[in-house]
Structure formats: structure tokens, C-alpha cells
Amino acid sequence: MLVHNQIYCGDCVELIRDLPDESIDLVITSPPYYQQRDYGGGIGNETTLDQYLDRLITLIEACIRVTKPDGSIVFNLGDKYAASSLLLVPYRFAIRATEQFPTLRLVNAITWVKRNPTPRQFKRRLVSSTEPFFHFVKTDDYYYAIDQFLAIQDQRPLKSESKVGQNLGKRYFELIANSDLTDEQKQLARTELQKVILEAQAGQIAGFRMKIRGLHAEPFGGQAGGRQIQLAKNGFTIIRIYGNPLKRDVIETPVETFKGSQHPAVYPVKLVIEFLHLLTRPGGLVLDPFMGSGSTAVACKLTGRDYLGFELNPDYCQFAEQRLKSMTTQPNLL
Ligand SMILES: C[S@@+](CC[C@H](N)C(=O)[O-])C[C@H]1O[C@@H](n2cnc3c(N)ncnc32)[C@H](O)[C@@H]1O
Incomplete structure (x- = not known):
């Protein structure tokens, strides 16, 4: 032994x-x-x-x-x-x-x-x-x-993701302006987009995606039901990405x-x-x-x-x- x-x-x-x-x-x-x-x-x-x-x-x-x-x-x-x-x-x-x-x-x-x-x-x-x-x-x-x-690497701030958030944000503002959403829906979309950009910049979330009715493919999979309802009602949906880096x-x-x-x-x-x-x-x-x-x-x-x-x-x-x-x-x- x-x-x-x-x-x-x-x-x-x-x-x-x-x-x-x-x-x-x-x-x-x-x-x-x-x-x-x-x-x-x-x-x-x-x-x-x-x-x-x-x-x-x-x-x-x-x-x-x-x-x-x-x-x-x-x-x-x-x-x-x-x-x-x-x-x-x-x-x-x-x-x-x-x-x-x-x-x-x-x-x-x-x-x-x-x-x-x-x-x-x-x-x-x-x-x-x-x-x-x-x-x-x-x-x-x-x-x-x-x-x-x-775990040590994971403690780094999510700086790069914040940058991505800013760039994405700019593109989404243009897409909202050119979409066929109503003026009211466009205003809500801009407000929500601004909110999520700030969350990404503050490192509270790792990133996000926005889907706009008529411009992006409809979501499918696990949580698709709720998102499809948001798309139908508001004309857009925002997917927040949480969690650690891969x-x-x-x-x-x-x-x-x-x-x-x-x-x-x-x-x-x-x-x-x-x-x-x-x-x-x-x-x-x-x-x-x-x-x-x-x-x-x-x-x-x-x-x-x-x-x-x-x-x-x-x-x-x-x-x-x-x-x-x-x-x-x-x-x-x-
Ligand atoms: C690549 S080195 C290992 C280095 C180790 N990972 C380190 O960080 O120091 C391989 C070692 O295996 C030993 N070795 C070779 N044949 C062996 C055997 N049959 N039984 C036990 N050790 C052996 C060598 O003397 C050598 O020190």
C-alpha cells in the first residue's frame, strides 16, 4: 500500500x-x-x-x-x-x-x-x-x-463585450428608424435599446441581441413563445446574454x-x-x-x-x- x-x-x-x-x-x-x-x-x-x-x-x-x-x-x-x-x-x-x-x-x-x-x-x-x-x-x-x-480569467471585467454592445447599439438604432414599426413602437424600441446598451457598458450583462419585426428571423426554441408575443405586440424583442465567458x-x-x-x-x-x-x-x-x-x-x-x-x-x-x-x-x- x-x-x-x-x-x-x-x-x-x-x-x-x-x-x-x-x-x-x-x-x-x-x-x-x-x-x-x-x-x-x-x-x-x-x-x-x-x-x-x-x-x-x-x-x-x-x-x-x-x-x-x-x-x-x-x-x-x-x-x-x-x-x-x-x-x-x-x-x-x-x-x-x-x-x-x-x-x-x-x-x-x-x-x-x-x-x-x-x-x-x-x-x-x-x-x-x-x-x-x-x-x-x-x-x-x-x-x-x-x-x-x-475562474481567475473570468474575474476580468467584460470590457470587450461592452464595446460590442456600443457598436451593436448604433446599428440597431438605424434598423429601428428604417423598420415598419409604428412611431410609438419605434420610440419604445429606442428607449429599451438605450437601457440595454447601458447595462452592457456597465458590465451587468455580457452582451445582447435585438430582433425587429420584418427585419430579423423570428426566434424559435425554448423561450421563443414569449419573444414571439413581444415581437407581435411591440415590434421588437431584446435578448440579454448573461453568464461567464465561454x-x-x-x-x-x-x-x-x-x-x-x-x-x-x-x-x-x-x-x-x-x-x-x-x-x-x-x-x-x-x-x-x-x-x-x-x-x-x-x-x-x-x-x-x-x-x-x-x-x-x-x-x-x-x-x-x-x-x-x-x-x-x-x-x-x-
Ligand atoms: C517530461 S518529464 C515530466 C516532467 C514533469 N511533468 C515536471 O513538470 O517536472 C518525464 C519524466 O519521466 C521520467 N521517467 C521516464 N521513464 C520513467 C518510468 N518508466 N517510470 C517513472 N518515471 C520515468 C523521466 O525521468 C522524466 O523526469
């Missing part, structure tokens, strides 16, 4: 056998990329891509076994060029995983946009600056706290660097924190089979989740332990 909040030094394929079935809330990890670096043995240095994918498939099979029915598995993989051609390694892995384990569902391929990719301009191709994070689940009843995801499948952060890092391929703690909020409850248990410098463990400690980590290279195990011991909740560690 493995003790929580420990990093175990050894081969993840062997160590994961010690974990009971359905005991983990989230597996989140970044396996070594194919033929990218020599970490001193381990996964990544196989002679062929198929051999590499076979080993990852063996590991994800074990991850599926240890993950709870409402848990998630998140794999971040990088790509590679061979003979001037992109191998599409991450997608080959995702296709094989979903084909081989038909009950595995791929919820999203979330794109990590690196704000500061390695500044090396190629003459004949563009700089790669994205990597996928594949979010897999075992059942449709996976834990999912969508409101927690990118939660999109993109996370943009800089590549992680922190003082004294001894690991060449660290993923950002901030990014892991987003997944912890989205996919685990406070106190949940998170496994990273390729713990590297300990980023997943740092994110767990900062957000009150338990972790288990495996790492083959003893130097990285030691470094991750030091990083965890010395950490405070200061933002420079993020």
Missing part, C-alpha cells in the same frame, strides 16, 4: 501495480516525449515509434485500472519531426488508446498555448508553440467542476522556469492547478506516474489535494522532494 503525499523512486509501470483498483481521482502526467531526451533510461528512448506507443498504452491501461469510475486521466504529450515530417505522436497515442480501450472516452484535446516557446526561428517551418492535454474518462459520470475552470479548450501560459530547476521539461504548475480545480474535489487523490521535478505535487499542495508520484531518475526524485520541502504559497513558486 502506497502512502499519500510521497514520491516513489522507480519504474512507474511496476510501481503502479501496488495501487488498488479505482483508488485515484485524477491521473495527470507528462510522459517523456519520443526520442527527445535521455532521462537515464526509462520510457522515451525506444527505437521505433510503435515500441514507444506500446509502452505508453501499457501504462494507460494500468492508469485506467487505478482510476475511480468518476475520475479522469490527463496525458500531455509532445510531438516530434522525423525526416522533415511531423510524426503526430500525441494523436497516434490518443487514437490507439481510444481504439484499444473502447470504454475510454476522450472528452477533450485541450491545447496548451506556450506564450514563450523556444525562440528558434526555422527557415522552412513555423515554431511549434502548442501541445495537447488529452482528457480521458472511464464513464459519463465523471466529476466535472466547470465553474472552477479558468470555457474554451485552450490554456495559455508561459513555459515554466523557476529558480534552481534541474529538470529540462517542466510543465507549468498553473496549468496543473486548472485541471485540479476542474477534475477533482478538495482532498482528492492525484497520481503522476512521471513526476519529474514535482510540478504536479506542488500544484496538489497548493490546492489541498493529496498526491502520489513515481519517478525513475533518483536525482529528479531528490530535487522534487527538495522543491516540495522548500515551497511556500508564494506566487514565485507557481
Whole structure:
């Protein structure tokens, strides 16, 4: 039985056998990329891509076994060029995983946009600056706290929407003037339009749409009945758009660097924190089979989740332990 909040030094394929079935809330990890670096043995240095994918498939099979029915598995993989051609390694892995384990569902391929990719301009191709994070689940009843995801970004004022509101407003005034509404209806439409523009400018609503009889298609769907009555009676209807900005499948952060890092391929703690909020409850248990410098463990400690980590290279195990011991909740560690 493995003790929580420990990093175990050894081969993840062997160590994961010690974990009971359905005991983990989230597996989140970044396996070594194919033929990218020599970490001193381990996964990544196989002679062929198929051999590499076979080993990852063996590991994800074990991850599926240890993950709870409402848990998630998140794999971040990088790509590679061979003979001037992109191998599409991450997608080959995702296709094989979903084909081989038909009950595995791929919820999203979330794109990590690196704000500061390695500044090396190629003459004949563009700089790669994205990597996928594949979010897999075992059942449709996976834990999912969508409101927690990118909550920090959501606190930004709805400035851009206010601008849209102003522009839309101008166009609608012209449309009202040129419509076949009665003078009384036009006056009411202008008053209501002015009101909703002010609401958008004050950030009380995210935006709005106006429909004017004879100019726009009639509304249909859930609330269409009420709107059709307004159109018939007043000659117009205004649809207010409330709620948060869309939660999109993109996370943009800089590549992680922190003082004294001894690991060449660290993923950002901030990014892991987003997944912890989205996919685990406070106190949940998170496994990273390729713990590297300990980023997943740092994110767990900062957000009150338990972790288990495996790492083959003893130097990285030691470094991750030091990083965890010395950490405070200061933002420079993020
Ligand atoms: C891409 S790095 C992970 C980096 C980590 N996400 C971080 O932020 O520091 C992959 C790690 O997997 C380790 N590794 C390779 N094969 C392994 C294996 N079979 N079992 C456990 N760890 C392994 C490597 O030593 C390397 O540190």
C-alpha cells in the first residue's frame, strides 16, 4: 500500500501495480516525449515509434485500472519531426488508446498555448508553440467542476463585450428608424435599446441581441413563445446574454522556469492547478506516474489535494522532494 503525499523512486509501470483498483481521482502526467531526451533510461528512448506507443498504452491501461469510475486521466504529450515530417505522436497515442480501450472516452484535446516557446526561428517551418492535454474518462459520470475552470480569467471585467454592445447599439438604432414599426413602437424600441446598451457598458450583462419585426428571423426554441408575443405586440424583442465567458479548450501560459530547476521539461504548475480545480474535489487523490521535478505535487499542495508520484531518475526524485520541502504559497513558486 502506497502512502499519500510521497514520491516513489522507480519504474512507474511496476510501481503502479501496488495501487488498488479505482483508488485515484485524477491521473495527470507528462510522459517523456519520443526520442527527445535521455532521462537515464526509462520510457522515451525506444527505437521505433510503435515500441514507444506500446509502452505508453501499457501504462494507460494500468492508469485506467487505478482510476475511480468518476475520475479522469490527463496525458500531455509532445510531438516530434522525423525526416522533415511531423510524426503526430500525441494523436497516434490518443487514437490507439481510444481504439484499444473502447470504454475510454476522450472528452477533450485541450491545447496548451506556450506564450514563450523556444525562440528558434526555422527557415522552412513555423515554431511549434502548442501541445495537447488529452482528457480521458472511464464513464459519463465523471466529476466535472466547470465553474472552477479558468475562474481567475473570468474575474476580468467584460470590457470587450461592452464595446460590442456600443457598436451593436448604433446599428440597431438605424434598423429601428428604417423598420415598419409604428412611431410609438419605434420610440419604445429606442428607449429599451438605450437601457440595454447601458447595462452592457456597465458590465451587468455580457452582451445582447435585438430582433425587429420584418427585419430579423423570428426566434424559435425554448423561450421563443414569449419573444414571439413581444415581437407581435411591440415590434421588437431584446435578448440579454448573461453568464461567464465561454470555457474554451485552450490554456495559455508561459513555459515554466523557476529558480534552481534541474529538470529540462517542466510543465507549468498553473496549468496543473486548472485541471485540479476542474477534475477533482478538495482532498482528492492525484497520481503522476512521471513526476519529474514535482510540478504536479506542488500544484496538489497548493490546492489541498493529496498526491502520489513515481519517478525513475533518483536525482529528479531528490530535487522534487527538495522543491516540495522548500515551497511556500508564494506566487514565485507557481
Ligand atoms: C517530461 S518529464 C515530466 C516532467 C514533469 N511533468 C515536471 O513538470 O517536472 C518525464 C519524466 O519521466 C521520467 N521517467 C521516464 N521513464 C520513467 C518510468 N518508466 N517510470 C517513472 N518515471 C520515468 C523521466 O525521468 C522524466 O523526469
